[in-house]
Amino acid sequence: MSTKGTRIPDWLTVPFAGITPAPSQEKGQDLFPTGNWRSIRPVYRDKLPPCNNACGTNEKIQGYLDLVKRGKYLDAYALIKEDMPFPSVTGRVCYHPCEQACNRGQYDEAISIRAVERFLGDLGQALTHDVVKAGKPNGKKVAVVGSGPAGHSAAYQLARLGYKVTILEKSPKAGGLNRGGIPDWVLPQDVLDREIERLVELGITIKTNCEVGKDVSWDELKKNYDACVLAVGLTEPNSVRAEGENKAGVLYGLPFLRDIGMGTSKVKLGPRVAVIGGGNTAIDCAREALRQGAVEVTMITVEANPKEMPAVPEDLHDMVEEGVDLMHGRAVTAVLGNGKVEALQLHPARFSGAINASPITVDKDAPAQRFAVDNVIIAVGQHASLAWLPAEFKNERGTIKIDRFGRLGDTKFFAAGDIVQLGSGQPLMVVNAVGDGKRVAFNLDKVLRGEALQPRTIPIDVIVDLNRMNMTYFPHFPRVQQTLLPPVSRRRTQDEVIQALTEEQAVEEASRCFSCGTCNACDNCYLVCPEPCIARPERSNGLYKILVDYCKGCRVCIEECPTGCLEGVPELDFDTGVVRMDTAFAISPGLHGRQAEELRKLGDRPAKNI
Amino acid sequence: MATIEVQRQILPILGSPNQGARFYNPELPSSEPFVPGHRTCAGCGPSIQYRMTSKAAGDNTILVGPTGCMYVANSSYLCTPYNVPWAHTQIGSAGSFTAGVAAAYEAMIRKGKWKGEFPNIICEAGDGSASDIGLASISGALYRNHDCLIICYDNEQYANTGIQASSRTPYGGMTTFSPPGPLVPEGKKLFPKDLARMMAAGHPHCYVATASVGYPIDLMNKVRKGLNHKGAAYLMVYTPCQKGFVYETPRSIDLGRLVVECGLYPMWEWNPEKRAYDYSFRPASMRPVSEYLKLQGRFGHLHAEHIASLQKFANEQWRMLGVQLPEALIQAADAKNLVNMASAAQAEAVAQTI
Ligand SMILES: Cc1cc2nc3c(=O)[nH]c(=O)nc-3n(C[C@H](O)[C@H](O)[C@H](O)COP(=O)(O)OP(=O)(O)OC[C@H]3O[C@@H](n4cnc5c(N)ncnc54)[C@H](O)[C@@H]3O)c2cc1C
Ligand SMILES: Cc1ncc(C[n+]2csc(CCOP(=O)(O)OP(=O)(O)O)c2C)c(N)n1
Ligand code: SF4
Ligand code: SF4
């Protein structure tokens, strides 16, 4: 005897008015399509989480955090690799705009996204074979000039699309600022080396000591390749235009770090070092100066206080912890000394906010201050070196002129990274260069295949409003902190300062993610629907279905969805003359099914605030 | 005569989803004993309860439905949403009918006429049935300790006949039998019958617990504990009724949480082995009753003194659970501090983490 199914006498199983066959798990009670009671329909609509939106290359952060919390690390690594060639690098160096945007920051503390990214990147480094493979060769050749993050990313994506890619790099080693800017104690060289090996494994040729304009000409680029990506970065340091800046002992931040990174540095610092500048490069210089033997390092900034400095607060904090002094509201007006720097002449200064002329106002009438030093490192930004580029492609900012697709006029040349982003309002950082390289690679592919280019202004719904999510489901939970080397032991070594998360910590941190606006298959809607008319053949995002024949539109599911990916859409306008009762007692299930198909299209309408 | 071993279903207890920082429900059984197409109101709390209960119980289940919304609205035209055997019984005979089903299976197993596991026998009685009309029959079934689970889905009124007061209707609740007016401004004057405690006190050998649709995993686990318990079990579940409570349908689960957070529906379990109450359940926060009341039209007529009375009632429940009361809730129990609903808003600022 079966205990399943309501027993209905044979003579009653034929559907006729008023009598219905037994209900089934698949179809429910056919005779009562209660969906026609509904005036608002719940629809699943994934929204962009703010972290994904803020990431310069739009990594699918919510996606890989979700995979990490389920222990699917390799899938998570593969997902991150769609947009990011070197998570092991960004997992260490990124200024993490995603964490600033993270919704959890409004609730307790932002997710430590970068730390989880590093966990995945290191996992990828340990693999003998990378999960990413080169695309089927399409017979086309592309040159990428510059092996910094932008060039690396463009080359990586193009290789995945099947192009034969050659990277031309003027330095003796590949990596751009990843090697010749970001210090070893942030990004160890072997980590970067491994990522560059991965490029070679994809079939990419890297020519170092090969400078465009010297070893290869513009015309040769045009002739020898089907297309070209210029990712040449900003290689020349800015000066402070102070009197006596050419004295011995005056160093510039960029070459100072670059030579150390390339292993060609001959610098010997004296005990007292001043660093001019208040940005991230200046911070790196000051911290590196300690490691190069300086005893007293002072950072001199025009900014009136630490808050105004255009620097990452954590890095500033770590610098002060290592013993660097800060001096605010001063500008260097002269470098004093007999042939060699002995002291700096300082004057009170502030930012005037002027856009055109010099943005810095120096109070020259105030008494000058003498500040004794043995070396000074000037780190006040950098500019491009574009003598080789035809003038028509240069702009007034001294960078490359591109259209909104990243293309140089009507040519098959594209440009990406710092070289186009300087002065464009985009912060200069590795992840933005990576994203730029990726987008340009996709557009290059479109041009070569003769497809229309799409401007990158897709309308997106970024979920930043916690009111659209249900916070009752998320207990408060502190952020997992990465351990740091103790400040005293940092001062003289190139050892990595920030330590990796353990596997357990990475899972714990990923588990804190709200999964904003994106269904994470929590099953809550499925469980709370009173009908229940939410089906899921498999428990996975994108596979939840609302049986519109039955949904009464109570909106309990919408209210209870923790992640806010369900929303209400008005079903019918009652003044348009649609007769709803015609399906109220449909004897055959087909009628309502047909109407449902029509109604499905209503999902395209804008969500109403309900 | 050879003794016959009764095979019992032992249902595993589900892990709590909110352990750790994530929200992710445990794996639930895939079968659906309760399917759509029924005619309860949109957002119906008792239906949500039905869904969760039947999901927790699984396919080898027999349901008994005394008269009430879960019978009438669910089974008109000979058509039911139940994918497992289900029978209607007269509203007063909820307990006797259920006892009969359990006794029949016991007998069939004894006589070798039923092979397989003993089914889950669940009676889904409304509060009108469980607390008033069928109280005697339910008490009988519990007392005789038939192997069944009797659930009172508590929507605090006779809903199906058009919202009349039951002995479970809260103080101040408006129904067609307790309309507020000049003589009785609060509507219902009496506080509700403490039915679950009556059941625990009167039938101490039974597993007895209170639950709410606001805590689905807790509810499903209590259903499973009741079914796993050898003998009779009784569960009283808070199930809001949008029609009678007059609230916006999306709030069904939210009310289920708020009623607990406001101390109006204390959650506890009676442990029949230890003969003791387990008061360890703690909601995430404590709130003044006004937060719960203001969402519902049935309390719209209340004055400050009535709200204070309800707060006093809630405070007694908190004390009973052994929870230290914050000063703000003690203040809110004094009508002087709640001159009108606006000042109740001040008390709302005190959402307290326990
Ligand atoms: C000191 C310092 C520290 C930084 N730290 C961080 C950090 O921690 N996190 C972060 O997100 N960002 C950081 N940045 C910013 C970040 O490094 C840059 O935004 C990013 O590297 C830009 O990438 P890119 O590929 O556009 O340029 P680059 O990295 O500058 O790469 C350009 C490459 O092109 C090569 N090249 C130039 N001209 C030619 C030519 N004619 N022929 C051939 N090759 C050529 C260069 O040698 C170089 O290798 C830092 C920047 C500096 C200066
Ligand atoms: C003996 C008897 N008295 C009255 C009724 C009428 N009646 C039908 S349903 C119902 C309401 C039952 O209330 P409750 O048990 O709380 O269930 P709810 O409708 O609230 O779900 C009543 C009074 C009846 N069917 N039988
Ligand atoms: S909580 Fe998760 S999904 Fe939401 S913004 Fe933060 S990392 Fe992204
Ligand atoms: S409630 Fe959970 S399963 Fe349902 S849509 Fe929202 S995130 Fe997805």
Ligand code: SF4
């Ligand atoms: S909970 Fe169910 S009935 Fe209510 S709106 Fe959602 S899908 Fe529809």
Ligand code: SF4
């Ligand atoms: S009246 Fe109340 S209990 Fe009855 S079906 Fe409607 S919401 Fe459910």
Ligand SMILES: [Mg+2]
């Ligand atoms: Mg009732």
